[in-house]
Amino acid sequence: MEVLDDTEVTLLREDQLSLGIVLVQLMKSMGVSLYLTCWMSLRLLGSFFGLVAVGLLITGLVAGFIPLPGNVGEAWKVLRFVLIVIGGSTLLLSLFSLFAILVVPPVAFEKEQVLNGSSSIDVKQITGLRVSESAMSLSLTLCYKQEGHTTELPLYLVRNAATQQKLDSIQAWCAAREIGVEVG
DSSP: OOOOOOOOEEEOHHHHOOHHHHHHHHHHHHHHHHHHHHHHHHHHHHSHHHHHHHHHHHHHHHHTSSOOOOSHHHHHHHHHHHHHHHHHHHHHHHHHHHHHHHOOOOEEEOSSEEEETTEEEEGGGEEEEEEEEOSSEEEEEEEEEETTEEEEEEEEEEOSHHHHHHHHHHHHHHHHTTOOEEEO
16 A cells, blocks of 8 residues: 555544543543442452451451441441541542553554554554534544554543644544545
8 A cells, every 4th residue: 555645643642632521531431430449349349358258357346346336426436437548549540540641641643654652553554534523522543553453542632723634634544545444
């Protein structure tokens, strides 16, 4: 596939970040963080050490070393402590994911490859590009074959005239390389 088109498009950090995009991604990551925290807590209870801890807790309750809550106020304190631990873990995971959201590598559509930070995708591996619009951003999903399975690279773009021109250039880049573009 000899391509005579020399169009190159680079999506910089300014093209990929806005307050709306960061907030939407942060909300998604907070939901995933809460799910992961609960999953890790339940998974820990199913491990050997978790079972030992639960066994010691039950033994302490039966033997009287650990008193049961006598009224609703004390039970609320225990429940509140558990909720604070889960919430703190969720907040910590969300903070780490916020740093990952804010570190956006530049993406360059070059003649024979797409560079995403330090990794590259050969044009022959790309199977398609999906473009969708929301109220705050444009979403590009680059689909490519990697080691026998299809991988997706989502890119979120700020909605403005400059990124619209870059999107048009990317669609022309795909057309020159006979890569299907799905708009929807």
